[in-house]
């Protein structure tokens with residue numbers, strides 16, 4: 001059996017969902033022979049590859065870079081999972097959504113500091129007007145809410161998908 | 177007229193007292209009908225529509241919390257259609273405000289969150305409105321966070337009916353509706369609030385909370401409100 005090509009993506013989130021994935025602990029060893037991790041913060045690949053079976057996306061879509069990467073993910077993945085509340089609801093990143101980005105950045109980097117009154121522009125992606133849940137910008141095949149989703153829920157999702165079944169999460173996950 | 181009636185709930189024949197609502201009759205038999213605006217002891221208002229049920233022979237859905245039982249009534253509390261509508265109602269409640277459960281004082285103790293889990297709501301299909309909802313931090317002991325208010329009016333009713341102060345009301349229309357303290361003044365400036373905290377304990381979400389509580393710390397004591405009303409009823 002060929003190994004499933006799995007990718008993980010980290011958009012506007014705290015990496016807690018990736019930590020929760022690592023919390024699978026020894027179960028990861030059992031998964032290792034069945035999957036090939038082709039992209040994500042846990043591997044070296046620089047570019048999101050073609051022909052991915054399942055991509056887990058952590059984080060809200062907050063910047064133009066997030067949006068571009070989300071679109072690439074969709075175009076190159078058979079199955080996209082929104083992993084965790086930031087990807088599912090926009091969660092904490094959306095708490096800025098009532099403030100226009102320019103005002104927000106000035107509040108933080110100009111009014112909010114004593115030195116270096118300057119909004120950083122070099123090498124940081126421009127913010128979108130609002131942070132959005134992933135499914136408001138691309139089609140999402142499965143939502144796994146939770147902040148973070150418990151490792152057991154992530155493990156269940158992975159093993160069901162590897163077995164070719166659609167995970168039924170009713171009653172197993174919650175927001176927050 | 178006999179004061180006991182026979183009804184069918186999901187096919188099962190049960191006895192109920194005349195004057196009971198469908199929700200009361202079902203709950204008394206240990207059955208679960210989702211509800212949010214209902215709090216035992218307060219006047220039911222049928223505001224959230226989560227408890228909608230099908231009643232044989234009636235073409236529209238009826239709220240179980242306000243509909244009295246009648247002899248021979250046949251009620252369906254679960255169906256694909258009801259499940260669909262209930263999930264939709266929950267999703268609309270989430271889309272209407274900024275709940276951000278992860279950082280809420282009532283995370284893991286919230287009735288809205290618990291129902292979403294129970295009914296299998298894993299995401300919200302409607303676009304979030306991200307409104308500027310505001311908070312009232314003026315009161316010495318309590319906080320009102322409009323971001324998490326679902327307009328169930330439990331606080332309005334407990335304050336008016338149990339405490340007798342009637343501090344809260346709902347102002348505005350539709351999606352612009354907001355809970356207001358006496359004709360829209362800061363809570364600290366209320367002339368009638370006694371500081372009893374009944375509104376806080378009745379609130380199903382983190383919209384009303386005690387000050388000084390961090391995320392996940394605010395557990396509400398709704399059963400205390402029910403007990404209080406029942407004790408009062410005995411005395412009266």
Ligand code: SF4
Pocket residue numbers: 334335339341342343344368369370371372373374375376
């Ligand atoms: S603290 Fe008591 S009196 Fe004050 S608003 Fe709440 S329920 Fe009413």
Ligand code: SF4
Pocket residue numbers: 324325326327328329330331332355375378379380381383384
């Ligand atoms: S503040 Fe709480 S109890 Fe009052 S209407 Fe809003 S959700 Fe209901």
Ligand code: FES
Pocket residue numbers: 210211212213214221222223224225226227228239240241242
């Ligand atoms: S519980 Fe019946 S309408 Fe809210």
